[in-house]
Amino acid sequence: MTGVTIGSAAKATSVKVPTIRYYEDVGLLPRAPRTDSNRRLYGPDELARLRFIRHARELGFEVDDIRALLALQSEPQQTCTEVDAIARSHLTEVERRIESLLALKSELERMIKGCKRGRIAQCRIIEVLQNHAQCAHHPRG
Amino acid sequence: MTGVTIGSAAKATSVKVPTIRYYEDVGLLPRAPRTDSNRRLYGPDELARLRFIRHARELGFEVDDIRALLALQSEPQQTCTEVDAIARSHLTEVERRIESLLALKSELERMIKGCKRGRIAQCRIIEVLQNHAQCAHHPRG
DNA sequence: CCTACATGCTCTAGTGACTAGAGGATCAAG
């Protein structure tokens, strides 16, 4: 019966206490075993999972995506077809995201450069964003 | 008092009709003037503003950020410091995300490769993302 | 052993940024 309390788990993973409980509620974490006095206990595996979830969320994956990613891990001798499909579609999504983040990066850099000139009168963020908005498909920065 | 209806405004800016009304509610757009029959009217300036808002949202700026950016626009003789700060912090975050996504990308690629050979047993997405999560400040890989 | 008080529990409600739907008015086309 080893394991740490939800508070230490929160500290260890940078996921807040109520968020951990929320993840259990929505099934991203297995129902934690409890002490005699009904407190949740977390072992190293759960902490790893939590860190994974946190990071994936930071990367913008939705809870459902994360559920899928977690599923990939826990089916080690399944036929590969399905796993491959999930991984593949995630890869596509990840690549898409990298693309648009790179576009955003260069645009933000451009904004900052423009601002360096010192006066908003010459600052073109608004102009830039508005114009850019017209070419809906970011045809490569 | 020319102007287009909310429907055409939506089409012209790719912002959905209810979202336009929502932006008015929360003060990102001025209250639109109305026709005799109470319908909202939008002129070119409002369309521009809508396009700006949409794009800024796509870039991940929060409504409050956008409010700040729009406010700055109307004080043109001010220095750019604040705009610069907003953009800069977004840039940092964006770079951080790109890093992580690249790590995830190569892990997914590795998985797919592994799958091709028929086994998923050595899938390490969790490990990879989890470890990556620990170096909060990405001290250059 | 007793008292603080921190931490845990459950439950409900609030947040941001929309999105969907009900129920009704108005406009444009045939």
Added chain:
DNA sequence: CTTGATCCTCTAGTCACTAGAGCATGTAGG
């Protein structure tokens, strides 16, 4: 003149949390 699209307001739902109430339990100091 009717039909269907579009508009109006209003309420409620979504996702992923986040905050708070109200109560139980654990831990440290005196």
